[in-house]
Amino acid sequence: MSSTLLGKMEPRIWTRPLRKLTPETSLGYEVIDFARSILGIELRPWQQWLLVHALELMPDGSYRFRRVIVLVARQNGKTMLASVLACWWLLVDSLRHPERVPPVKFKIVGTAQNLDIAREPWAQVKMWCDPEPDTEEAGDLAVPALQDNTAKVSDTNGKEYIQSKKLAQYEIRAAKNARGKPAARVLMDELREQQTWVAWNATSQTTKSFWSGQLWGISNAGDGTSVVLKAQRDAGIAQITEWDKYVEDGLQDAEEYANSHDVSIGLFEWSAPDGCALDDPEALCQANPSIGFGGMTVQSLASDAAGMTETGFRTEVLCQWVTADVDTYLDPDKWKRGTDAGSSIEDGGRIVLGIDTTADGSVTWVAAAGLRADGLPHVEAVTRRDGMMWVPKLLKRIRDTTGANEVAIQGRGCRAVDLIDPLAELGFQVDSIDGPRLGASTGQFRDRVREEKLRHLPQPAIDEAVSAGVARKLGDVEVWDRNNSMMDISGLIAETYALYGLEMFEASNGSVTASAYAEHGLMVL
Template sequence: MLTSPPGSLRGARHPRVEITPPYVDTYGPEAIELARRAGLELDFWQQQAITLMLASRDDGKWACFEYAELVARQNGKGGILEARVLAGLFLLGERLIMWSAHEYKTAMEAFLRVRALIMRLIDEGLVDADAVKVNNTNGEEGFELLGTGQRLKFIARSKSSGRGFSGDLNIIDEAFAYTPAQHAALMPTMSARPNPQIIYTSSPPLDGESGDVLFGLRARAEAGGDDSLGYRDWGAAGDLDHLDALDLDDRQLWAATNPAVGVRITEETIARERRSMTAVDFARERLGVWPRRVEGGGAIDVQQWAKLADPDSQAGDDVVFAVEVAYDRSTSSIAAWSVRADGLGHAEVIDQRPGTDWVVGRLVELRDRWNPVAFGVDGKGPALSLVFDLEAAGIKRPGDPEKPGRGDLAVLSLPEMAAACGQLLDAIAQGTFRHLDDPDLNAAAAGAATRPVGDVEVWGRRNATAEISPLTAVTVARRVYMTRIDAIKKPKRKPLAAWA
């Protein structure tokens, strides 16, 4: 396979993995034309990326709140980002665009490339030179449109930079080095933006112990059900621990994993890399093969989770409701746990909405309609703040903890939450319950992480790669059900119906 005629190979037009959320329109053609006028001719695969990246729903919001383009180095993912920021500045009116990279030199290379493109637009008469302020100050590099106040800034990420790089558009270049702590600091700040977007570009993680955010993105893409995630991965299937399953000398594989072959990457270049690099380095750097994630890096096996989906699952006679609030308080989730007629558990997200002001009233409605066994709250989590209002509304902790009544409130301690997490993980592994294949719960399961508390673990809100309040609510609901059901007299069966 090393004997194909020189120059005959052409890169693939489509990636191996492509997750496309539904959309009704796109600014892609306008962005592609603007880039062309700036001297940036996009390849077909780059045009496809920018078209999906700039796709919108029928409400005008981005179809892809998150977008990931994972492709080997030197293929041209920087060109996609350059076209995107030009569109943000000159077509879309985005107020603040933050382009962050792992290393300062990478951020500065991007700054210089974008500066050249803007200068070309000025030379073409499409942009007024007096309207663009260029900031070359070390550490403050970027552009400002003086008439509108729009800004594009280039920064290197650091341990302390997370809370300082939020914009309407957030570009996470070199995402293999993007940490859960940086992600946790960024995501809450985007909730105040009217139509935010976060874009990840990267080659695969360096090893199986790092790259938690990228592994989480891949898990969410594999799990499906997240209609706000656009995801394209050009890398070869498999992992770095099983390279015997790949023919690293297969030039068709080179083309499949490198869309720029025959354009800006030559066969000769890749052949030299193959001769001079180790098999592992070549597979990762040129073929985009991922490392195998170290066990424990992902809290929940998404393939096992997917097996538990049952959209027709129905709750049994008795039910527990639990509430959890996102750690940034941007959203709240109410979940239910019950046991079906066949003895399997039933997990369901009942409601998820922005903020917290709706929660108490909704739980009162559920109490009056369903006469639940109990209500649950994580006593060490953000939802603890709701306990006072819940008790004022009549959802109270029992006067005697040993004799709880139907509909009483259970506030779980940290040891109880640790037990609850372990029990839910066991239930997932053993397949003893079913869920409704809810997208929010699927995303929470795919992005869930744990954190140690002594010799046990609980869900980690800040190191998760997704908003996990739906999963935490399910965890609490299950624990409360298991600890309260035997103490509560069962009511007469209510007719099956949707939660109302």
């Protein structure tokens, strides 16, 4: 292997531009010049390439991409790229269109699952901009031109922000606290760590009210638990595939395509091809574009393989998505055949709610089951929220709206049992799933899927759980295995209990309240 090999500037998977990229059609050139002339930083070729392509402009001067998803192996310079971009956003881009987005409303939010990760690029920008450096060493690294344009820096824990003299602001938050005021720019680091949709759903909406708002999600490759990153990557690949179908095959030109298709997601992935050898020089260069620029070499990366698991090496160094070879309890293909976007419980029909909580009690799911007009059972996830104490109040509200008064829940040996007494005190009929019923409910759910006699909505979190959920032996039967499944399957378990309650228990009052389901809908996610 030659030490002169260089990392690949161009990613393996990427979204094509709508037009030739020049300083007039991409602001990436401006960022590169800002880094060079103001910060004294010569960005690496892959970083320059990415900025030029990701900051493509539409004819009206707005950014083409509302979402930019970047995947690249670790230690390739993601943090420096994010720091340069955030600094330029704060002190240059915030001034570009004051008539549309005044600087005082131009907020940049940096977030990650761990606040320390979000703090890394913020701390670099602080070092460049802080008009009152903490130490003499920090002062030596500051950039006077940026200090002159910075009004205030606050590094108080929980209130960390940098404010320009024009009142644009760059602040950081932990993902769980990311909900807040609208943001013109969002920088999400380590997107692979988001295993639920809470942070994404809250933060991704903050840019929508802004003209030319933009969100960047930067990460290494994910795994079966990285539901948010997988969904964004899948959406980007779907757009690339659609582009190839129409533009690359000559059915439409780029302008015609943009006028009739969504072109707002940019996916840029530096990753090794699937199935490559761990020490393949070309594969290492494709996933690590910084090889040959600094201390990283093909040899140094290849030598790391001896001290890592193959799965870890492929994920961390080759930026490959590695799905464990798991014998899932449900057949994902059979499950997919039961998907019906228009499925619903028959209006006025009986509704049984199912509840399950993760082993540590951190997350609780509520699901519902009922019969459709054609007699087939329907299941769906109703909501997923952190903690448990909110459940009785929400279920009472659902009952007031739909008449659903039955709750199916595991009767012992799990955190959810703490909800049984409060629900019973509220007058709910509690169908206890315990003992032999645990295995019976799990087996019954699989039978309905296998027989294609179950219908459900397309819900990505549940679909992912189906592809990751495994069972374990409990005596002579099989039950859901929360601990060994590749991701949280509590929503799937809640659906299992709801279906079992529907088919194996009877409503104690012998009647069903007329449901408002068809008019209002049951989904409260």
